[in-house]
Amino acid sequence: MAQSQSVSLKPIIEIRSTLNSLFVGREVEIATLLTSLASGEPLILVGEPGTAKTAMVEALSKLVNARYFYYLLTRFTEPDELLGPVDINALREGKYSRITKNRLPEAEIVFLDEIFKASSAVRNILLDIILNKRILNGAEYIKLPMLTLYTASNEVSTDAEDKAFYDRLTIRVFVRYVEESLWDELLVKGVTLPQTMTQLRPAADANYVRALQSATIQRAIKLANNSEYRNKYIEALSLLKQRGLEVSDRRKIKVLYVASAISIVYGEDVPSLDSLADALRYTTVHAEDDLKKVEEVVLQARLSTANEQMQKLLTLIAELKNQLENIKQLGDKATMNDVKALKAIAKRALDELKATPPSPRLSRYVGELKSLVNEAINYIKQIQVT
Numbered sequence: 001m002a003q004s005q006s007v008s009l010k011p012i013i014e015i016r017s018t019l020n021s022l023f024v025g026r027e028v029e030i031a032t033l034l035t036s037l038a039s040g041e042p043l044i045l046v047g048e049p050g051t052a053k054t055a056m057v058e059a060l061s062k063l064v065n066a067r068y069f070y071y072l073l074t075r076f077t078e079p080d081e082l083l084g085p086v087d088i089n090a091l092r093e094g095k096y097s098r099i100t101k102n103r104l105p106e107a108e109i110v111f112l113d114e115i116f117k118a119s120s121a122v123r124n125i126l127l128d129i130i131l132n133k134r135i136l137n138g139a140e141y142i143k144l145p146m147l148t149l150y151t152a153s154n155e156v157s158t159d160a161e162d163k164a165f166y167d168r169l170t171i172r173v174f175v176r177y178v179e180e181s182l183w184d185e186l187l188v189k190g191v192t193l194p195q196t197m198t199q200l201r202p203a204a205d206a207n208y209v210r211a212l213q214s215a216t217i218q219r220a221i222k223l224a225n226n227s228e229y230r231n232k233y234i235e236a237l238s239l240l241k242q243r244g245l246e247v248s249d250r251r252k253i254k255v256l257y258v259a260s261a262i263s264i265v266y267g268e269d270v271p272s273l274d275s276l277a278d279a280l281r282y283t284t285v286h287a288e289d290d291l292k293k294v295e296e297v298v299l300q301a302r303l304s305t306a307n308e309q310m311q312k313l314l315t316l317i318a319e320l321k322n323q324l325e326n327i328k329q330l331g332d333k334a335t336m337n338d339v340k341a342l343k344a345i346a347k348r349a350l351d352e353l354k355a356t357p358p359s360p361r362l363s364r365y366v367g368e369l370k371s372l373v374n375e376a377i378n379y380i381k382q383i384q385v386t
Contacts, residue, residue, distance in 0.1 A: 011204040039261035047175030065202035069107030115151040219260035277303040
């Protein structure tokens with residue numbers, strides 16, 4: 001197993017594997033949740049209700065032994081609900097302070113749902129919390145133990161007053177409903193999810209996460225001093241600018257932290273160009289429509305090796321599924337040509353699997369294609385026997 005600044009990557013990889021086994025078709029969302037954890041950079045999940053946004057964060061909070069704080073925000077939410085009520089006894093003595101027990105100031109993992117429904121007063125307080133991880137408690141600032149902040153919303157706010165707040169949310173993920181090909185698996189796993197969630201046990205603790213975040217910083221420093229990597233990154237930034245995606249100076253620096261954290265999540269010894277490509281996907285978009293522009297830049301700058309291979313695997317998965325369904329529907333009416341066509345696709349799939357380099361980004365697609373190839377081989381044997 002790869003090591004990062006003497007920190008074992010085994011726990012975070014175990015957490016990623018567990019979450020992927022629970023949530024169908026959510027590899028990207030899970031990778032970004034863990035990237036936020038490993039970097040300390042705040043994340044926003046944007047998507048329709050019923051896309052498992054809250055469930056994924058809740059599951060993660062059970063896999064990390066750290067103090068967790070969740071709050072569903074509304075326009076009526078008061079700062080006291082998040083930060084704790086004013087200490088009346090202290091106030092009588094002329095001191096202004098809050099009782100922060102079981103509130104955000106004492107939490108290590110924070111999740112604020114429906115973030116854009118919060119009042120201006122709440123969002124103004126959150127700006128300093130996000131940027132500096134501190135709150136003003138009475139006459140002095142208190143440093144927060146917060147490891148990371150997760151937020152969620154059904155849509156991105158278009159209000160001008162939210163622009164600064166949205167810019168502070170470094171990692172942005174747009175969550176869609178699970179694609180149709182995964183509905184069967186979704187139903188099977190979905191009905192047991194509530195019970196499975198109660199059985200989750202921590203695989204890491206807060207101190208481990210802090211060590212990961214230190215390792216992320218060290219990786220980012222090395223990246224910034226790697227001229228070859230830096231030049232590739234600057235090329236990508238220029239291409240993004242040409243497409244109208246201007247990246248703020250602050251965000252340009254944050255991308256290196258995110259790329260470093262992603263490399264840790266995927267168990268890389270050093271950040272790959274694939275990790276840089278992922279970081280651009282998760283940090284440089286303002287709206288979901290921007291993803292297409294980022295993908296164009298990733299291809300033009302030749303940053304991702306996984307994308308092209310993923311498309312090949314997905315094409316073969318679709319072809320093999322279609323041919324299997326077709327020949328099963330035909331039953332006794334299937335001809336030798338139908339069987340030959342199935343054999344031909346299965347052979348191409350086997351050849352592609354052999355040519356596919358090991359990559360955690362591709363593991364799901366490799367596994368699905370292997371399963372389909374085995375199904376096709378068994379079906380062909382069955383036909384030949386009968």
